[in-house]
Amino acid sequence: xxxxxxxxxxxxxxxxxxxxxxxxxxxxxxxxxxxxxxxxxxxxxxxxxxxxxxxxxxxxxxxxxxxxxxxxxxxxxxxxxxxxxxxxxxxxxxxxxxxxxxxxxxxxxxxxxxxxxxxxxxxxxxxxxxxxxxxxxxxxxxxxxxxxxxxx
Amino acid sequence: xxxxxxxxxxxxxxxxxxxxxxxxxxxxxxxxxxxxxxxxxxxxxxxxxxxxxxxxxxxxxxxxxxxxxxxxxxxxxxxxxxxxxxxxxxxxxxxxxxxxxxxxxxxxxxxxxxxxxxxxxxxxxxxxxxxxxxxxxxxxxxxxxxxxxxxx
Amino acid sequence: xxxxxxxxxxxxxxxxxxxxxxxxxxxxxxxxxxxxxxxxxxxxxxxxxxxxxxxxxxxxxxxxxxxxxxxxxxxxxxxxxxxxxxxxxxxxxxxxxxxxxxxxxxxxxxxxxxxxxxxxxxxxxxxxxxxxxxxxxxxxxxxxxxxxxxxx
Amino acid sequence: xxxxxxxxxxxxxxxxxxxxxxxxxxxxxxxxxxxxxxxxxxxxxxxxxxxxxxxxxxxxxxxxxxxxxxxxxxxxxxxxxxxxxxxxxxxxxxxxxxxxxxxxxxxxxxxxxxxxxxxxxxxxxxxxxxxxxxxxxxxxxxxxxxxxxxxx
Numbered sequence: 001x002x003x004x005x006x007x008x009x010x011x012x013x014x015x016x017x018x019x020x021x022x023x024x025x026x027x028x029x030x031x032x033x034x035x036x037x038x039x040x041x042x043x044x045x046x047x048x049x050x051x052x053x054x055x056x057x058x059x060x061x062x063x064x065x066x067x068x069x070x071x072x073x074x075x076x077x078x079x080x081x082x083x084x085x086x087x088x089x090x091x092x093x094x095x096x097x098x099x100x101x102x103x104x105x106x107x108x109x110x111x112x113x114x115x116x117x118x119x120x121x122x123x124x125x126x127x128x129x130x131x132x133x134x135x136x137x138x139x140x141x142x143x144x145x146x147x148x149x150x151x152x
Numbered sequence: 153x154x155x156x157x158x159x160x161x162x163x164x165x166x167x168x169x170x171x172x173x174x175x176x177x178x179x180x181x182x183x184x185x186x187x188x189x190x191x192x193x194x195x196x197x198x199x200x201x202x203x204x205x206x207x208x209x210x211x212x213x214x215x216x217x218x219x220x221x222x223x224x225x226x227x228x229x230x231x232x233x234x235x236x237x238x239x240x241x242x243x244x245x246x247x248x249x250x251x252x253x254x255x256x257x258x259x260x261x262x263x264x265x266x267x268x269x270x271x272x273x274x275x276x277x278x279x280x281x282x283x284x285x286x287x288x289x290x291x292x293x294x295x296x297x298x299x300x301x302x303x304x
Numbered sequence: 305x306x307x308x309x310x311x312x313x314x315x316x317x318x319x320x321x322x323x324x325x326x327x328x329x330x331x332x333x334x335x336x337x338x339x340x341x342x343x344x345x346x347x348x349x350x351x352x353x354x355x356x357x358x359x360x361x362x363x364x365x366x367x368x369x370x371x372x373x374x375x376x377x378x379x380x381x382x383x384x385x386x387x388x389x390x391x392x393x394x395x396x397x398x399x400x401x402x403x404x405x406x407x408x409x410x411x412x413x414x415x416x417x418x419x420x421x422x423x424x425x426x427x428x429x430x431x432x433x434x435x436x437x438x439x440x441x442x443x444x445x446x447x448x449x450x451x452x453x454x455x456x
Numbered sequence: 457x458x459x460x461x462x463x464x465x466x467x468x469x470x471x472x473x474x475x476x477x478x479x480x481x482x483x484x485x486x487x488x489x490x491x492x493x494x495x496x497x498x499x500x501x502x503x504x505x506x507x508x509x510x511x512x513x514x515x516x517x518x519x520x521x522x523x524x525x526x527x528x529x530x531x532x533x534x535x536x537x538x539x540x541x542x543x544x545x546x547x548x549x550x551x552x553x554x555x556x557x558x559x560x561x562x563x564x565x566x567x568x569x570x571x572x573x574x575x576x577x578x579x580x581x582x583x584x585x586x587x588x589x590x591x592x593x594x595x596x597x598x599x600x601x602x603x604x605x606x607x608x
Contacts, residue, residue, distance in 0.1 A: 023209035026200040048178040052299060057175035058222075058237045059215025066210050085210045086418060087442060089241035089393055089545040091572050091592055093565040108590055109549040113417065114390060114444070116547050116590070134564055134572070136547055136592060138391060138442070140418070147204060238570060239594060241393040241545055243420050243440055245413040260438055261397040265569065266542060266596070268395050268438070286412055286420070288395055288440060290543060290594070292570070327513035330504040352482040356603060361479035362526075362541045363519025370514050389514045393545035451508060 010036060010075045017083075017147050018071060029064050031071070037107035037117075039071040045099050056096035056123070061103065061133045065090060065119040068105030069137030073115035074147070076107060082147035083139045090119065090135035098125030105137065115139050162188060162227045169235075169299050170223060181216050183223070189259035189269075191223040197251050208248035213255065213273040213285045217242060220257030221289030225267035226299070228259060234299035235291045242271065242287035250277030257289065267291050314340060314379045321387075321451050322375060333368050335375070341411035341421075343375040349403050360400035365407065365425040365437045369394060372409030373441030377419035378451070380411060386451035387443045394423065394439035402429030409441065419443050466492060466531045473539075473603050474527060485520050487527070493563035493573075495527040501555050512552035512579070517559065517589045521546060521575040524561030525593030529571035530603070532563060538603035539595045546575065546591035554581030561593065571595050 011034045018024060018031045024041075027049060033040035041064045043049075043056075051057040066088050074083040102122045109116045119135035163186045170176060170183045176193075179201060185192035193216045195201075195208075203209040218240055226235040254274045261268045271287035315338045322328060322335045328345075331353060337344035345368045347353075347360075355361040370392055378387040406426045413420045423439035467490045474480060474487045480497075483505060489496035497520045499505075499512075507513040522544055530539040558578045565572045575591035 017204045020204040021209060022200045022202045023211060048174045050174045052169045052172040053234075057173060057215065058218050059175060059211060062214050062218065062240075063209065063211025066214065070210075082205075085244050087241065087243040087391065087420075087440075088214075089239065089592060091239040091565075091594065092237050093572060095236075108587070109547075116391075116549060118590070131564070134574070134592065136391075136545060136590065138547065239543065239572075239592075241440060243413075243442065245420060260435070261395075268397060268543075270438070283412070286422070286440065288393060288438065288543075290395065321508045324508035325513060326504045326506045327515060352478045354478045356473045356476035357538075361477060361519065362522050363479060363515060366518050366522065366544075367513065367515025370518065374514075386509075389548050391545065391547040392518075393543065395543040396541050 007078055009079065013147065014039065014071045014075050017074065021067065023063070024067060027060065034075060036075050037072055037110065039068045039075060039105045041068045041103045043101045056101060058092050061096050061101055061121040062090050064101065064103040065105065065121050065133060065135055066137065068103040069117040069119050070139045072105035072107050072117045073139035076110045076115065077141045080144055080146050082142045082145050084142055086114065086138040086140050088119065088135055088137040090133050092133050094123070094130055094132045096123050096132045098123040100124040113141060115141065159230055161231065165299065166191065166223045166227050169226065173219065175215070176219060179212065186227060188227050189224055189262065191220045191227060191257045193220045193255045195253045208253060210244050213248050213253055214242050216253060216255040217257065217271040217273050217285060217287055218289065220255040221269040221271050222291045224257035224259050224269045225291035228262045228267065229293045232296055232298050234294045234297050236294055238266065238290040238292050240271065240287055240289040242285050244285050246275070246282055246284045248275050248284045250275040252276040265293060267293065311382055313383065317451065318343065318375045318379050321378065325371065327367070328371060331364065338379060340379050341376055341414065343372045343379065343409045345372045345407045347405045360405060362396050365400050365405055366394050368405065368407040369409070369423040369425050369437060369439055370441065372407040373421040373423050374443045376409035376411050376421045377443035380414045380419065381445045384448055384450050386446045386449050388446055390418065390442040390444050392423065392439055392441040394437050396437050398427070398434055398436045400427045400436045402427040404428040417445060419445065463534055465535065469603065470495065470527045470531050473530065477523065479519070480523060483516065490531060492531050493528055493566065495524045495531060495561045497524045497559045499557045512557060514548050517552050517557055517577040518546050520557065520559040521561070521577050521589060521591055522593065524559040525573040525575050526595045528561035528563050528573045529595035532566045532571065533597045536600055536602050538598045538601050540598055542570065542594040542596050544575065544591055544593040546589050548589050550586055550588045552579045552588045554579040556580040569597060571597065
């Protein structure tokens with residue numbers, strides 16, 4: 001993706017939508033980078049986000065990766081549209097341990113209806129970065145249905 | 153699966169492990185049913201678990217479905233072993249809206265190393281049940297590594 | 305799905321489209337059952353369809369399962385439309401050995417744009433049926449683009 | 457992966473195993489590149505490998521991608537072991553049209569038991585290369601079970 005393929009105001013639209021996702025706020029996720037077709041989300045460690053061994057629960061990297069994939073797609077959508085995740089698949093490659101997770105969504109194939117992204121999640125432990133999850137994500141563009149209008 | 157294929161104490165092991173998953177507690181998930189190869193998890197609606205339109209964030213059904221799949225497998229594992237999710241794939245079929253989610257993990261193929269489960273998530277809105285997500289889940293059995301001992 | 309939800313002529317449209325899939329003919333696959341939202345494909349064993357141990361190559365059950373999923377969806381599409389597989393995921397649960405494979409595609413969630421199906425593949429060995437693969441499949445409905453007109 | 461991480465004779469083992477896959481021979485697939493953790497397979501167009509619109513049937517890129525992923529993993533396995541695909545997921549991004557397909561399997565995470573690879577399939581049309589499929593693949597290493605001994 002290049003900036004020229006994106007639509008004016010994409011970053012504001014993504015940031016605004018992310019800000020309305022209460023689940024992202026609840027778990028402490030932050031949108032750290034928004035470029036056309038590329039989104040990064042960071043999440044600091046918290047003891048209330050763990051599985052039984054004290055690592056991040058697999059649902060946590062999965063949730064921020066899903067969000068990164070959806071917004072990577074949304075960054076390329078036209079105004080007056082909304083993203084809806086169709087499906088995703090994720091392989092948990094290594095325990096998600098450490099002080100922080102970074103999820104990256106990268107558009108592989110943009111489309112008028114469907115956009116497919118690659119997902120990567122890195123765990124940062126003692127400053128060292130390990131790929132802890134990888135996935136694929138499909139998002140659908142709901143046209144003529146602005147993202148910031150609550151459905152009834 | 154039949155009860156006779158399961159190992160004594162499976163329910164206590166699953167409930168104990170679930171109880172140590174702080175993320176499940178944080179989001180208000182409850183383990184409502186544990187049978188050999190079958191686990192159900194319920195999650196009441198909370199406004200802090202939402203995406204931008206006020207429905208459950210896709211990461212929430214995904215997280216409880218992942219947990220249900222992992223423990224459906226774990227219910228069939230021998231003592232002195234631990235479950236680790238290898239991968240899962242989920243299709244979000246309908247908005248996860250309503251007063252409650254119910255995630256079900258059902259073992260399709262148990263194995264000494266890998267166990268594959270089917271995932272279903274239902275959204276209950278005004279008492280009516282809608283299939284809102286379906287998935288497939290692979291968990292690995294870590295032998296000789298009791299689940300309740302914290303790794304170093 | 306019930307027959308009443310389907311559109312007149314669905315079976316002829318599915319059988320006609322299947323008949324134009326030269327790959328299905330090449331590997332000896334036959335469309336054995338077409339109902340609204342449900343398609344079955346059978347494939348007799350042939351020594352030229354194997355992996356290195358003499359079982360069916362994993363690509364064979366995957367290919368007929370993909371086809372069964374696509375046509376299960378197509379059976380519910382309106383006339384003047386064509387199916388295109390968006391993605392699928394498959395778990396190979398047991399060696400695909402025996403005299404025959406049966407792939408089943410069952411629609412879980414029909415939709416105007418996307419239709420999601422469950423995939424199952426059974427291997428029949430000495431008359432006994434084993435679930436050898438399970439999957440999930442997403443197909444998109446290309447509207448206003450009849451399936452039997454060759455694109456340019 | 458670096459060559460030093462691989463085991464002597466990996467290329468011969470991969471090529472020998474591929475040569476015993478009758479399905480790969482039947483469809484005209486050739487193993488064009490074998491490096492530690494990286495395998496490429498090419499497949500020239502043939503009119504008997506098509507779906508209803510005259511493009512490659514989705515099962516064809518899926519089958520060679522599955523094979524590329526499995527052998528990318530196998531190239532890193534110890535001697536006296538065999539690969540078995542656990543699962544894969546593939547997104548079909550564009551019609552697989554043109555004179556040739558190239559499937560690439562790249563190991564993302566090697567492991568003693570499970571190895572996860574990234575799959576890419578390119579379609580070459582008039583010499584131009586288009587990414588037509590992307591996927592993720594999990595293969596299990598069967599230890600102490602040489603790949604070239606036929607199971608009973």
